[in-house]
Amino acid sequence: MDLLEKDYLVIVQCDIVKQRCPGYLCEKAFHERTGGFADYPADKQYRVINITCGGCCGRALHRKLTLLKRTLKKKEGIEKDKIIVQLSSCITKDNYHAPPCPHKDHLKALIEKIGIDYREDTEINEKSEQRRSEGVYKSE
Ligand code: SF4
Ligand code: SF4
Known part of the structure; x- marks a missing residue:
C-alpha cells in the first residue's frame, strides 16, 4: 500500500485504555x-481523526467506520481508498498494561469488510x- 496515496488517517484506540489514556504517545x-x-512521508500533510473501538468486542467499530466513510464521501468526495486506519499499539501489542486486544482479529475482519486499508x-x-524480544511480553 502506498501511503502517499492516503489522505485521511484514522487512529483506532482501545476504548478501555482510552478511559485513562489521552493518546499523547500515539x-x-x-x-x-x-x-x-x-x-509515513514526513513532508505530506494528513487529516487525522482518533476514535476508539467503542468497547468490547469492538463491533461498534464497523458502524463508526462505515459512517465516517459515507460522510467523507458525501461531504468532501473523499473515497475510501484515501483512508488509512492505524490500530494503536495498545490493541496490537503485549505491553506493560496488558496483553493485546483479545478481539484484535475481529477488529481487523470488520475493517476488511468495509474495504478500508489498515496497518498495525x-x-x-x-x-x-526489548521485553518482547526477551520473551517477557509476547510478540504475537
Ligand atoms: S498506544 Fe494506546 S496506551 Fe499508548 S498512547 Fe496510544 S492510545 Fe494510549
Ligand atoms: S475490543 Fe479490544 S480494543 Fe476494544 S475495548 Fe475491548 S480490549 Fe480494547
Whole structure:
C-alpha cells in the first residue's frame, strides 16, 4: 500500500485504555513519524481523526467506520481508498498494561469488510520492544 496515496488517517484506540489514556504517545509517534508511523512521508500533510473501538468486542467499530466513510464521501468526495486506519499499539501489542486486544482479529475482519486499508501499531516503546524480544511480553 502506498501511503502517499492516503489522505485521511484514522487512529483506532482501545476504548478501555482510552478511559485513562489521552493518546499523547500515539499523537507524538505520528508527529515524529516513529513507531507504526515510520513509513509515513514526513513532508505530506494528513487529516487525522482518533476514535476508539467503542468497547468490547469492538463491533461498534464497523458502524463508526462505515459512517465516517459515507460522510467523507458525501461531504468532501473523499473515497475510501484515501483512508488509512492505524490500530494503536495498545490493541496490537503485549505491553506493560496488558496483553493485546483479545478481539484484535475481529477488529481487523470488520475493517476488511468495509474495504478500508489498515496497518498495525502506533507508539512503540523501546523498553517494551526489548521485553518482547526477551520473551517477557509476547510478540504475537
Ligand atoms: S498506544 Fe499508548 S498512547 Fe496510544 S492510545 Fe494506546 S496506551 Fe494510549
Ligand atoms: S475490543 Fe479490544 S480494543 Fe476494544 S475495548 Fe475491548 S480490549 Fe480494547
